[in-house]
Structures are given as C-alpha cells and as structure tokens.
Amino acid sequence: MKKNLFIVLLLCSALLISSCSSSNDENEFTVGIVQLADHPALDAAREGFVDGLEELGVDVKIEYQNAQGDIPTSLSIAQKFANDGVDLIYAIATPAAQSAKQATKDIPILFSAVTDPVYSELVESLDNPNTNLTGTSDESPIKEQLEIFNKLDPDIKKIGILYNTSENNSEIQIDNAKKIAKELNLEIVEKGVSNINEIPQAMDSLVKDIDGFYAITDNMIASAITVISQKLNENKIISVGAEEAHVEGGLLITNGISYYELGKQTASMAKKILVDGLSPSEIPVEKAKTISTVYNEQTLNLLNIDINNDVFKDAVSIK
Numbered sequence: 001m002k003k004n005l006f007i008v009l010l011l012c013s014a015l016l017i018s019s020c021s022s023s024n025d026e027n028e029f030t031v032g033i034v035q036l037a038d039h040p041a042l043d044a045a046r047e048g049f050v051d052g053l054e055e056l057g058v059d060v061k062i063e064y065q066n067a068q069g070d071i072p073t074s075l076s077i078a079q080k081f082a083n084d085g086v087d088l089i090y091a092i093a094t095p096a097a098q099s100a101k102q103a104t105k106d107i108p109i110l111f112s113a114v115t116d117p118v119y120s121e122l123v124e125s126l127d128n129p130n131t132n133l134t135g136t137s138d139e140s141p142i143k144e145q146l147e148i149f150n151k152l153d154p155d156i157k158k159i160g161i162l163y164n165t166s167e168n169n170s171e172i173q174i175d176n177a178k179k180i181a182k183e184l185n186l187e188i189v190e191k192g193v194s195n196i197n198e199i200p201q202a203m204d205s206l207v208k209d210i211d212g213f214y215a216i217t218d219n220m221i222a223s224a225i226t227v228i229s230q231k232l233n234e235n236k237i238i239s240v241g242a243e244e245a246h247v248e249g250g251l252l253i254t255n256g257i258s259y260y261e262l263g264k265q266t267a268s269m270a271k272k273i274l275v276d277g278l279s280p281s282e283i284p285v286e287k288a289k290t291i292s293t294v295y296n297e298q299t300l301n302l303l304n305i306d307i308n309n310d311v312f313k314d315a316v317s318i319k
Contacts, residue, residue: 027059028060028061029058029059029060029061029087029088029274030060030061030063030084030086030087030088031053031060031061031062031086031087031088031089031090031270032063032064032065032077032078032080032081032084032086032088032090033046033049033062033063033064033065033089033090033091033092034065034074034077034081034089034090034091034092034096034099034100035064035065035066035067035093035096036066036067036074036092036093036094036095036096036219037066037069037093037219037223038066038068038223039219039222039225039245040222040225040248040249040259041113041138041217041222041243041245041259042092042093042113042219042222042259044258044259044260044263045092045112045113045259045260045262045263045266046064046090046092046263047260048258048259048260048261048262048263048264048265048266048267049090049112049263049264049266049267050062050263050267051260051263051264051267052263052264052265052266052267052268052270053270053271055264055267056268056271058267058270058271058274058275060274063081063084063086065077065080065081067096067099069219069220069223071095071099074095074096074099075099075102075103077099078091078096078099078100078102078103078104079103081100081103081104081107082103082107085107086107087107087108087274088107088108088109088110088270088273088274089103089104089107089108089109089110090110090111090112090266090270091109091110091112091135092112093113093219094111094113094114094115094120094122094167094168094169095167096111097111097114097117097120097122097133097135098120098121098122100133101122101131101132101133104132105131106132107132108132108273108279108280109132109133109134109135109280110133110134110135110136110266110269110270110273110280111133111134111135111136112135112136112138112259112262112263112266113138113217113259113262114135114136114137114138114169115138115139115140115169115172115173116137116139116168116169116172117133117135117137117285119168120168120169122135123285126284126285127284127285128281128284129280129281129283129284131280131281132279132281133280134269134280134281134284134285135266135269135285135286136262136265136266136269136285136286136287136288137285137286137288138243138257138259138262138288139287139288140173140216140217140242140243140256140257141255141256141291142173142176142177142180142242143180143183143184144255145214145240145242145254145255145256146159146177146181146184146186146214146240147184148240148253148311149186149211149212149214149240150185150186151310151311152238152305152309152311153211153212153238155211156186156211156238157185157186157187157211158186158187158189158209158210158211158212159177159181159186159187159188159189159210159211159212159213159214160189160190160191160206160207160209160210160212160213160214160237161174161177161188161189161191161213161215161216162192162193162199162202162203162206162213162215162218163190163191163192163193163216163221164194164218164219164220164221165192165193166194167218167219167220169216169217169218169219170218173216173217173218173242174188174190174216177216188214189206189209189210191205191206193220195220196220196223196224199221199224199227199228200227203228203232204231207231207232207235207237210237211238212237212238212239212240213228213232213237213238213239213251214239214240214241214242215228215239215241215246215251216242217242217243222246222249225245225246225249225250225251226249226250228249228250228251229249229250229251229299230250232250232251233250233299233302233303236303238252238303238305239251239252239253239299240252240253241253241254241256242254242256242257243256243257243258243259244256244257244258244259244292244294244318245259247294247295247296247318248296248318250296250299251296251299252295252296252299252300252303252305253293253294253295253296253311253315254293254294254295255291255292255293256292257290257291258288258290258292261288261289261290262288262290265286265288265289265290269283292316293311293312293314293315293316294315294316294317294318295312295315295316295317295318296317296318296319297317297318297319298319
C-alpha cells in the first residue's frame, strides 16, 4: 500500500513539474531572424532588435540565420522558419523581407533596413500595411545630406554615387537624389556595379569625374565601404554617408540614422505583436526616430577640413 502511495506521489510530482515547465514556456516566443548579408548596418539592426526585446522584457528564443548575400538562401531560411512555426520573423534588408513574404502569409513578419516598403511591394501603404508585414524604413534624409556638400565647399558640383544594379532600394534613392540635386545646383554622377569585385575599378573610374561622393543605403556598397573610403580619401574627395556605419568605415560625415536604434524601434513593434496581440496590419510602418550627425576624425584631418564649420556643430566624433 505504501509502495503504491509512493508511486502515486511521484507521478503527481512529475505532473506538477511538467505543468510548471509548460507554464513557463508559454511566455517564451520564438523569433526567426533572416539577415541578407554581413555588414555593420545590418548587424547593428539585428543587435538593436535583440537588445530592445531584452530591455522590454519580452522572453524570446532567437533563431538567427544569415543568407550571406544570396537571395535564394534567404528564401530557404524564411521557408524553414515558416515550416518550424516560429511566432515571428524578423527580416533585415529588402530582399530578406521579400523572401519572408513569399514564405508565409500567416506568420507575422517585421522588416527593417528597407528604404521603400511600398515600392518593394511589402505593404500596401505605410499607414495601412494590410498584410502580415510591417516594420521600419531606413529612408535617409537625402536633401539634408546633400546640403552638407554646399556647406563644406560651395565649389563642389558633381556628386558621385556607386550602387548595386540589382537592388531596388538603390534605384529609388538615386531617382530621389537626382531630383533633389537639381534644387541644390548639384549634378549626380552614378555608376553601377553588379558584384563586389567590380567596386575598386569602378571607384578608380568614378573619382576622376566627381568633386564629392554620396553613399546611399545599398547593401553591397555598405559591405565594401572601407575600400570605397580608401579610394576617396586617397584622392582627397569629400564624402557624405547615408548612415553612421558609412562614417565608421571611413567616410567623412553623415546626419543619418543609427541602425542599432532602428533595430530597437522595431523591437517595440515586436512587443505589440507578440505580447499585446496586435496584427502587423494594424501597425503602421515607421521611419527612423533617431537622426544624429557623426564624423570621422581621421578623415576630417586627412582632408584638412575646418572643424569650426557649422556642419560639425553638436556632431559626434568617430576616431
């Protein structure tokens, strides 16, 4: 009799432990992160997202996969996340977000590092996504950034832009830059590349025809920013980046977004979906809330730029 009672107590204890464990797991969400490629901006968007979730107290298990710049791989990653039934997919960069959209119409998807989610057919509109996707746009303040050239040197007239010919985001930015450049009496000189190995030769050609260089938010260009900045600095060409990682890579200055802060901003949207139970279709796409001016001190000294120029007022130095 005592033996039977002991067995019953053991079974009850096991059931209680199992129940408690199950109860704890109910509060943990699984988030699959598909990142298009390795480079500082996209890495920062991921790190900010993960840190943001932790700060918000959202209990998540992160499954992270990097497509290493290969779009078919990003689709395979997204499909695996969909098949595994993750609670949310976080897609970093436009091609990764397009892959996630193709992989599932049911699982909530948040994107970041996407310049124009409407043009890229991720959402119907910024205010009303009307789909299982929403997220944050990394659209740059192009006019304010191009105005820097006039403030630093009024003699600058020709602005070079290097871009990946297969990236939709780049086409949008170049079209916008051309329109804005006319207003500022500037000329855009564009040069396209189809792979990263073409960049050194393309830069050698481009520096001969320009007075300044503007780096747009292009994934391939971001991956080669140190090579690009080296070519520009060797030729004493003033450069403006669309975001902070460009300056960290050697360009002169930006008054742009922080991808880390953009990732944290996206984490707040994840909390609304996972914890508060909102649908992505109910959450408008957001633009970056944090804009900051940073400059590269080494590049500044190399180009012999006057630190007293108003452009550098309240700017943060990166050494």
